[in-house]
Amino acid sequence: xxxxxxxxxxxxxxxxxxxxxxxxxxxxxxxxxxxxxxxxxxxxxxxxxxxxxxxxxxxxxxxxxxxxxxxxxxxxxxxxxxxxxxxxxxxxxxxxxxxxxxxxxxxxxxxxxxxxxxxxxxxxxxxxxxxxxxxxxxxxxxxxxxxxxxxxxxxxxxxxxxxxxxxxxxxxxxxxxxxxxxxxxxxxxxxxxxxxxxxxxxxxxxxxxxxxxxxxxxxxxxxxxxxxxxxxxxxxxxxxxxxxxxxxxxxxxxxxxxxxxxxxxxxxxxxxxxxxxxxxxxxxxxxxxxxxxxxxxxxxxxxxxxxxxxxxxxxxxxxxxxxxxxxxxxxxxxxxxxxxxxxxxxxxxxxxxxxxxx
Amino acid sequence: xxxxxxxxxxxxxxxxxxxxxxxxxxxxxxxxxxxxxxxxxxxxxxxxxxxxxxxxxxxxxxxxxxxxxxxxxxxxxxxxxxxxxxxxxxxxxxxxxxxxxxxxxxxxxxxxxxxxxxxxxxxxxxxxxxxxxxxxxxxxxxxxxxxxxxxxxxxxxxxxxxxxxxxxxxxxxxxxxxxxxxxxxxxxxxxxxxxxxxxxxxxxxxxxxxxxxxxxxxxxxxxxxxxxxxxxxxxxxxxxxxxxxxxxxxxxxxxxxxxxxxxxxxxxxxxxxxxxxxxxxxxxxxxxxxxxxxxxxxxxxxxxxxxxxxxxxxxxxxxxxxxxxxxxxxxxxxxxxxxxxxxxxxxxxxxxxxxxxx
Numbered sequence: 001x002x003x004x005x006x007x008x009x010x011x012x013x014x015x016x017x018x019x020x021x022x023x024x025x026x027x028x029x030x031x032x033x034x035x036x037x038x039x040x041x042x043x044x045x046x047x048x049x050x051x052x053x054x055x056x057x058x059x060x061x062x063x064x065x066x067x068x069x070x071x072x073x074x075x076x077x078x079x080x081x082x083x084x085x086x087x088x089x090x091x092x093x094x095x096x097x098x099x100x101x102x103x104x105x106x107x108x109x110x111x112x113x114x115x116x117x118x119x120x121x122x123x124x125x126x127x128x129x130x131x132x133x134x135x136x137x138x139x140x141x142x143x144x145x146x147x148x149x150x151x152x153x154x155x156x157x158x159x160x161x162x163x164x165x166x167x168x169x170x171x172x173x174x175x176x177x178x179x180x181x182x183x184x185x186x187x188x189x190x191x192x193x194x195x196x197x198x199x200x201x202x203x204x205x206x207x208x209x210x211x212x213x214x215x216x217x218x219x220x221x222x223x224x225x226x227x228x229x230x231x232x233x234x235x236x237x238x239x240x241x242x243x244x245x246x247x248x249x250x251x252x253x254x255x256x257x258x259x260x261x262x263x264x265x266x267x268x269x270x271x272x273x274x275x276x277x278x279x280x281x282x283x284x285x286x287x288x289x290x291x292x293x294x295x296x297x298x299x300x301x302x303x304x305x306x307x308x309x310x311x312x313x314x315x316x317x318x319x320x321x322x323x324x325x326x327x328x329x330x331x332x333x334x335x336x337x338x339x340x341x342x343x344x345x346x347x348x349x350x351x352x353x354x355x356x357x358x
Numbered sequence: 359x360x361x362x363x364x365x366x367x368x369x370x371x372x373x374x375x376x377x378x379x380x381x382x383x384x385x386x387x388x389x390x391x392x393x394x395x396x397x398x399x400x401x402x403x404x405x406x407x408x409x410x411x412x413x414x415x416x417x418x419x420x421x422x423x424x425x426x427x428x429x430x431x432x433x434x435x436x437x438x439x440x441x442x443x444x445x446x447x448x449x450x451x452x453x454x455x456x457x458x459x460x461x462x463x464x465x466x467x468x469x470x471x472x473x474x475x476x477x478x479x480x481x482x483x484x485x486x487x488x489x490x491x492x493x494x495x496x497x498x499x500x501x502x503x504x505x506x507x508x509x510x511x512x513x514x515x516x517x518x519x520x521x522x523x524x525x526x527x528x529x530x531x532x533x534x535x536x537x538x539x540x541x542x543x544x545x546x547x548x549x550x551x552x553x554x555x556x557x558x559x560x561x562x563x564x565x566x567x568x569x570x571x572x573x574x575x576x577x578x579x580x581x582x583x584x585x586x587x588x589x590x591x592x593x594x595x596x597x598x599x600x601x602x603x604x605x606x607x608x609x610x611x612x613x614x615x616x617x618x619x620x621x622x623x624x625x626x627x628x629x630x631x632x633x634x635x636x637x638x639x640x641x642x643x644x645x646x647x648x649x650x651x652x653x654x655x656x657x658x659x660x661x662x663x664x665x666x667x668x669x670x671x672x673x674x675x676x677x678x679x680x681x682x683x684x685x686x687x688x689x690x691x692x693x694x695x696x697x698x699x700x701x702x703x704x705x706x707x708x709x710x711x712x713x714x715x716x
């Protein structure tokens with residue numbers, strides 16, 4: 001099923017990897033989209049509908065390397081994105097620790113046994129025993145590396161965001177359980193964050209060994225926290241992960257979090273290669289703030305893709321005129337794409353980027 | 359039922375009003391809390407349980423001046439807050455326009471006929487005909503002014519946030535209907551925002567006539583928007599309201615919105631007396647950014663009130679040591695208080711502020 005897409009480009013000359021190094025002089029910035037392999041694509045929905053005949057369709061897609069590979073390739077085939085991101089989920093590390101997640105249509109992830117006690121924490125697998133349970137990810141990476149001709153991005157959820165799902169039991173508008181736990185059971189919370197840090201490091205190392213070309217860490221829910229709390233619960237663990245990975249490999253690491261317009265100095269201090277910014281801050285202002293030694297990724301409003309093609313082209317062209325000439329800028333959304341975005345609007349976004357400057 | 363609380367202070371010497379003018383030299387900053395009249399108080403729940411015997415208990419509380427007055431007074435009586443805020447809801451302006459809202463326990467506001475077409479917009483009452491439907495608010499204000507000895511804050515929802523509920527049909531994690539409407543039916547959206555602006559101005563003027571001592575505008579959901587979209591959908595309407603109110607009265611106007619850490623320059627430009635900041639930004643940094651001619655209100659993390667009293671005292675004291683000496687600072691939360699916060703923890707917050715510097 002997987003097949004070669006663009007036989008004329010090679011990973012070694014990728015403008016995506018060059019932008020991460022700050023040396024993209026190809027005339028336009030690279031583009032990829034968070035959640036680009038997803039429900040807005042009819043070819044994705046076809047695979048998903050097939051997988052839905054299994055007990056847990058979404059997990060089946062993630063855990064079957066052939067399906068994960070196919071779904072990862074779909075946006076590359078259709079749009080010629082400049083990078084592929086492994087089709088998986090940030091919560092696989094929680095599952096690997098022995099805290100199983102289910103994905104419920106229209107509701108999202110559900111943990112039937114949330115982690116809210118020392119006993120629940122103690123019952124988790126040690127991090128060292130967890131990663132073998134993620135072998136299917138490595139199989140998908142190796143399969144993808146055999147057929148892809150654009151860089152492959154591996155990823156993991158950052159400890160705070162993964163812990164928030166494990167503790168809340170799923171999505172939550174306020175994260176009030178984890179916020180209570182930091183006061184009522186700080187040892188449990190920091191124990192879980194440490195264990196997630198360990199498993200994330202081991203997991204990302206295996207992804208590197210399997211062949212990914214870049215990594216992205218997702219700490220999506222930092223926007224729920226005060227700056228002080230983010231400094232206690234998020235950044236020390238992100239920094240541990242980045243420090244460990246930088247000691248292990250030279251491949252670039254992108255960090256994504258929300259409330260980037262406020263939290264960027266703390267993010268910079270964690271030592272990543274690039275910062276992926278949300279859509280609530282101004283990209284030009286952020287580029288002026290964040291040191292030039294770090295690449296910048298983002299921050300197209302994901303809801304701009306609801307607009308008519310003319311508006312999309314106009315707004316994206318303005319962004320490109322501002323930042324497109326930089327050697328260290330990557331076009332992306334400020335959050336994952338919504339499932340009800342018309343495919344033609346994504347095509348307009350990609351066409352606008354590819355036509356710019358030529 | 360309502361009775362005088364602190365016969366020894368008068369509104370004219372209120373540290374709250376002095377802080378808004380930048381002349382508070384009373385030795386400590388004033389304190390009040392967004393949603394201070396609310397479900398975390400047992401005496402509030404007693405009134406609510408009584409009102410629940412009516413068809414729509416929450417609306418009954420809002421629309422019955424005696425009940426609204428009693429509930430407004432409860433946190434003043436219990437904690438001696440430095441200001442009272444009228445017990446009401448930001449969505450009463452929507453109801454007054456003829457778009458009725460219901461409040462459903464554990465779900466929040468529901469609009470059974472959301473505004474999503476030119477016809478739905480056209481069917482609304484003209485703004486000039488709407489305000490008489492809010493007479494019960496003026497009655498509550500007059501009743502409160504007869505018994506209160508701290509300043510009374512009137513308020514309204516800003517047009518974007520009120521419109522978001524009217525268009526989404528209630529609370530929404532993404533506001534995707536209103537975001538689509540700005541592209542698909544911009545005339546309907548801006549028509550609604552204009553009509554809300556008009557009714558808000560008329561409503562706030564009547565609140566001033568009825569005797570409120572200060573006003574607060576709530577544009578809670580600005581954090582869902584890109585800076586560009588907030589500049590299209592929020593700030594022009596806020597500015598219209600503030601300009602109209604400043605031409606009508608000299609009483610101070612506080613503006614609250616989310617993503618303050620990014621949006622503060624646009625907020626400053628709308629011309630308010632004070633900016634109430636969310637809890638996702640650093641208050642000391644914000645005070646350094648926002649011109650001294652504007653007072654600053656906020657930004658205690660509402661979830662800090664889950665902590666033990668010692669932690670609350672320690673963190674609030676740090677904030678006070680940083681900003682408490684300023685003549686233009688007001689202690690408040692960065693968002694409304696959560697309904698499951700222990701009353702004793704609020705008492706700790708208030709005690710810490712009142713004991714500081716003495």
